Amino acid sequence: MTPKSAIVLFAHGARDGQWAEPFRKMQSMVREKKPGVPVELAFLELMQPSLDEAIADLAARGIKNISVIPLFMAQGGHLKQDLPLKLAEIRKHHPAISFKISQPIGEVKGILSAIANWICSEHG
Secondary structure: OOOOEEEEEEEOOOOOHHHHHHHHHHHHHHHHHOOOOOEEEEEOOOOOOEHHHHHHHHHHOOOOEEEEEEOOOOOOHHHHHHHHHHHHHHHHHOOOOEEEEOOOHHHOHHHHHHHHHHHHHHOO
16 A cells, blocks of 8 residues: 655755765664655755655645654754755645645754753763
């Protein structure tokens, strides 16, 4: 049976391939916690797959609902301008897909709290 929903973890991208390792680990962790739900990692620039490519792949697999999780610490120009433009273009090619865009991870109180707790425990 084909799943109807998927998650796309959306990160910036970098020239150094090692930069993506924490995001790949996060992708694996989410996949373990959400068996049967496709969890893809996509990048704004410099790395593959792009957001367009990841969504096209999911659409080809029959996915109808996609949650995009921005792995950014804040709402800068990439999330305020680039992401909406990209999604508008993607929607033209995949009008049957419903998108939910989450807030960037850096705006999630629990994540900020976990980081602050780690800082305090490491640098007491």
